[in-house]
Amino acid sequence: MININPKTAIFFDLDDTLFCEHDYVRSGFHAVADYLQKIDNQLDSSTLYEYMLEDWVKNGRGKIFNHLIEEFSVPVEPMNLVQVYREHTPQLSLYSDTDRVVKLLVEKDIPRGLITDGEKGVQWRKIEALGLKQRFPYIIVTDELGKDCWKPSAVPFERAKDLLRGEVQSFIYIGDNPHKDFFTAKKMGFHTIRIIRKTGDHMLTRLSPEYEADEMIESLDELTVNLD
Ligand SMILES: [Mg+2]
Numbered sequence: 001m002i003n004i005n006p007k008t009a010i011f012f013d014l015d016d017t018l019f020c021e022h023d024y025v026r027s028g029f030h031a032v033a034d035y036l037q038k039i040d041n042q043l044d045s046s047t048l049y050e051y052m053l054e055d056w057v058k059n060g061r062g063k064i065f066n067h068l069i070e071e072f073s074v075p076v077e078p079m080n081l082v083q084v085y086r087e088h089t090p091q092l093s094l095y096s097d098t099d100r101v102v103k104l105l106v107e108k109d110i111p112r113g114l115i116t117d118g119e120k121g122v123q124w125r126k127i128e129a130l131g132l133k134q135r136f137p138y139i140i141v142t143d144e145l146g147k148d149c150w151k152p153s154a155v156p157f158e159r160a161k162d163l164l165r166g167e168v169q170s171f172i173y174i175g176d177n178p179h180k181d182f183f184t185a186k187k188m189g190f191h192t193i194r195i196i197r198k199t200g201d202h203m204l205t206r207l208s209p210e211y212e213a214d215e216m217i218e219s220l221d222e223l224t225v226n227l228d
Contacts, residue, residue: 002172002193002217003226004110009168010223011138011160011190013175014116014123016200018098019130024090025061029053031088032065032081036074043072086122092129095197101220102135108225111168113138113160117150117180138163151180157188174220175213177202182213193217 004010015021033048051071055064065081068074094102105112114136116123120143127133127141140159142150149155161171173190175181179202182192194213196203206212217223 002215002223004105004172004223005226006108006110007169008172009111009113009138009160009164009170010105010172010174011113011115011140013173013177013181014114014126014132015118016176016197016202017174017195018102018114018132019092019094019126020197020199021201022199023092024126025056026053027090027092028085028088029056030091032068032084035081035084036072036076039076040074043074048072086119088125090125090129092126094130094132095220097220101223102132104223104225106135108227110225111138111164112136113140113163115140115142115151115156115160115173117142120144152184154184154188157185157190161188176200178205178207178211178213183211186210186214195220 012018015024029049029052032052033045036048037043037045048068052064052068055067059067065078068081069076069078114127114132116127118141120141123141123143127139133139138160140156142153142156145155145159157173164171171190172193173181173185174193174195176195176197178194182194185192192213192215194216196216196218
């Protein structure tokens with residue numbers, strides 16, 4: 001159990017910490033498939049979607065749209081499809097433990113925020129789709145601070161501390177990716193927590209101790225609020 005109190009500010013990573021990022025990928029594939037069917041009604045949206053899923057499993061993320069264009073001879077550039085993918089309004093939902101813990105933090109008025117990497121428009125659309133914009137007073141989309149301010153840059157963590165300076169005694173950061181979520185946060189005095197979920201690109205990653213979090217959890221339900 002991890003006790004949270006109103007003198008602790010709790011910041012979260014977004015992707016694969018609060019929701020399943022693979023849901024975003026699937027939502028984007030649907031948007032791309034629908035877009036192509038509209039361009040050419042000989043194309044079947046669900047066939048295109050299934051093709052993208054298979055290619056993702058077989059070959060990873062890098063060249064899916066190139067393969068799709070080649071396979072179905074569609075008259076667009078890969079960049080067009082990247083744009084459709086990035087600009088679509090995603091259909092997403094929070095993990096159920098996220099939903100419970102966010103309700104608890106809101107109800108108990110615990111200082112709370114997000115620190116998230118990724119293209120800023122994409123990240124804001126995810127935040128809106130998940131209903132988090134109104135529920136987190138402090139949202140730091142690192143891309144808005146500059147391309148060199150993505151984690152593990154110290155800049156977003158400094159920003160978090162500046163936003164709450166004098167109001168709280170300690171900071172927590174919860175994320176899923178040991179390549180970038182904990183190394184700098186720990187140096188800056190954040191207590192770091194790694195969540196290991198069933199799904200996600202980093203769940204099996206294990207790095208040397210300086211990159212790993214202070215502790216690990218498997219569910220956000222392990223957080224409890226202590227008002228004493
Ligand atoms: Mg993440």
